[in-house]
Amino acid sequence: MTFEPKRLHISAILFIALKTIKESIVIIFSLIFIIGRIDFFNYVILGMALMVAGIILFSWLKWLRFKYALDEDGLKIEQGIIIRHHRSISKHRIQSINFSQTIIHRMFGLTEVQIETAGSDMEVDAKLSALTQTEAKQLRKALKSSNAEQAIDETTEDAQYDYDYALKNNLPRFEISYKRLFIFGSTSGGFGLIFAVVLFIMNEAEVFVPDDIYETTTNWLFAQAVTTLIILIVLFLLFTWLIGVLGSVVKYGDFTIIRYSDELYITRGLWEKKQLTIPLKRIQAIGFKQNPLRLPFDLGFVYVEIAGGEVETGQNNRTIVFPLLRRKELTSFFESLVPEYATNFDEIKPISKRLFAFYSGIVTLILVLPIGALLYFVPNLWWIGLIVYGLAILYSYFTYKMMGFYQIDNQLCMQSFLLGSKQIIFMKKRRIQAFEKRQSLLQKRINIASIQASIMNNFIGQHYSVSGLTETQIGNLSDWYSYQDEYKLEDIDQP
Amino acid sequence: MREEPEQRIERTAINVWRTHGLITAIILLILVGAVFAVSYWFEWPYWISAIGLGVTLVIAIIHLGLIPPIRWRRWRYQLYDQEIYIQHGIIIVKRTLVPMIRVQHVDTKQGPILKKFNLSTLQVSTAATTHSIPALTVKEAERLRDQISILARVDQDDI
Structure with a gap:
């Protein structure tokens, strides 16, 4: 094991420079637009030249001052041109180690390594922008080896995060076809x-x-x-x-998801190849979302909500684990990749019809004045009012029709419809941080209420809700969620 | 869901909320006064300040008179060994269950107004949510805080 501090591969200068340019692109463009208008073209070119020179110098210094070292406890990083910044990351705190390669990385046989911990830092905890493939694999091996929770067979460790390995060992995997893409x-x-x-x-x-x-x-x-x-x-x-x-x-492109012992391993991208690992214990919920364009074809994408660290987040801090899947294929997807979760679509219980009546009532109340005014002042345009009202009622109907829920063993599933998108989410009981019932006085009168389950997503909460449940249904769910019968005070170790 | 929680918060909470309402109303009145002065200076029509005054009055009536008693009546909580059960909300009544094993930390907070009434707010945080019980006596809040922090020690992986 090496204790000697090492620099990144020299090409890291290029990546730092590109990143700096990417980050300052807004400033550069706004400068061009502002100055370009006053027609100072020569100054623009001069300014650009100065900027490029500055960026090159800055990147070189940054590379020079960046060192990393491995020891038995974990990874140590020193960086900073003027203010020196030391960071040590303990092996035991590491949640995932991800690789990614742009086309330039691949030309040199390099890779970028991102290391994430459970810390409350919104940034990636450590990013090594250019290492050779062998160095990177050694690093991963060293950082994962003594991780007691993941007793990985030493001999296969190196080959494990490899497509051919997955093929040979017939590991559960899903790939996307170009037609699907x-x-x-x-x-x-x-x-x-x-x-x-x-x-x-x-x-x-x-x-x-x-x-x-x-x-x-x-x-x-x-x-x-x-x-x-x-x-x-x-x-x-x-x-x-x-x-x-x-x-x-x-x-x-080339999206592949593979299930290793207790991790999901994703590779994707044509220009920038990314390899991500998602430990199962970090998954808070799995969802399937269908936007209005995909809904008629029964298509949608699968995502996971992850706690802590930033694993390549997509929309709303969600990590896409499969871009396009038919709803009915979700069952086999779950069975092979995340058998811990069940789909059981036939179990989904519809919600009360009274919710549709309730929504229609609200829609009517909201629209009665504007439509009334329309009919009074421009009676010729009565059809517009009709269409608007019809659409609103149709929307309420869809919202009612698409909503549903079920609960089995230790899993809660909620299906909802929002702004034309249908979403179904699967949550484990122990991942739900709080459970809430919401009911207005009017809803109480017609015996319906909403429930909301909160789960952790990165560092903030994510709330999922479904409406139109009866008191009995909510009672059953809250009894299921409650820990009251599961243990007693005496079981707790008193300090 | 089961019956509503048993415990009520301190009745003086009503006065706390009324004080908040009063402060809001005074700030709004000052704003209306400023608009009135500007209208006088630049000879704007006076109906703008009149509307402002009306809105301020309505807000004052709602926040000083109507809402605080209803909010107090609705606010309830109960502490079990295994979970915290809270009810609040004026139009939409929310009942929340927070299992002790999900509690990450618990705080008591006290601003100047609460201090005047010798009250304290208890705040319970999970990984995803924060729940506060406003207006408990300082003693009660501290007792609950200590109790919750003991109860929350359950090993998370055991359950």
Whole structure:
């Protein structure tokens, strides 16, 4: 075991520089936009040159001053150009060790290593931006070896986080096909954002494109027939959609999830290859979410809520563990990868019809004034009122219809519908931090109420709720959640 | 869910909430006064300050008169060996179960207003949520805090 402090691979300078540029890109662009408008082009170039020189110097110093060392207790890191920063990470506190490689890393046979602990630091606890593959594997081996909780067979340790190993040993795994990935990208709804970005760039292009070209183009555009314009718009939409698909393919290409003894191991990405490990004990809940575009095809993505540390978080601090799956495939997904959780879709109990009546009542109350005003002042537009009211009632109906829940053994499952997305979440009893019943006076009268279960997600709470349960159902659930019958005060070791 | 919790918080909580309401009302009145002064200076119409005054009055009535007694009546809690059971809420009544084994830490807090009434707030935190029981006597809050911290010592993995 080495005690000698080591530097990162020299190419780390490049990664530090790229990261710095990426972080300051907003400043650089806003400078270009501001100065570009006043037409100080030479100054822009001068400024850029200075900035690049500064970044190179900064990155080199940073690399020079960054050292890491292994000892029997764990990992030690020293860094900082002016203010020296020492950090030691104990082996026993390490939650996961993740690798990721950009295309540049792969050209040099390098990898980035991220080490996460259960600490309350929002940042990744340690990030080694460039190590050779062998160094990285040795590091992982050294940091995991004496971890008593994960008694891993020494001989296989090195080969374990490897695709071929998983194939040979027939470990449970799921992979995404390119067809699925294409559907995932098409239905991700991300093209709205891309559309806005492209529009913004086109708008700002005015500054850089010479005036005469800009004018000729706009004149030409206005002179076109409607059909040409429509074709152009369609082409434009197609373009933004394609970019969206491309983005997902690059990000989630070759997505594979493998179950090792007590960890989930994910590899994904074409441009930047990422390998993440998620220890099962950190998983707080597993969910399946279907957005409005995927709902009609019964498709959705699987995610986990994780406690502490930052394992590659996606939407809302969730970690996607499979990008696209049919709902009915979820059962086999759970059975092979997380048999600790059960799907049991047929157990889902519908909620009370009175909730639909309740929602319809609220919708009617909210809409009665505006629609009344509409009918009074512009009676011709009565159909708009009808459509709005109809849609609102339909939405209430869907919300009622999609909601449901069930509880078996030590697992609670809630299904809900919010803003057009259907979501089903599976939680273990011991992961639920608090359980709440919510009921207004009116709801009490018609014997319905909502429940809310809170779980931990990274460092904050995440709350899941379902409405329209009867008093009896909630009583059963709270008895299930309560620990009152499970142990007595005398069982506790008094200090 | 089972019956509501048995314990009530101190009745002086009503006065605490009324004091909060009074402070809000005074701040709003000062704002309305400022708007009135500006309206006088720049010859703006006076209905703006009139609306402001009306809104302030309504808020004052709600926060000084209506809400505090209802809130007090609703607020209940009960401590079991295995869990904390809390009820609160005015329009929507919330009943929360917090198992002792999920409790991460427990604090007592006291601001200047609570201090005047010799009261204290008990705050119980889990990994995901924070629950406070407002307006307990200082002694009671401290007793509960110590009791909860003993009860919360149950080994988490045993259950």
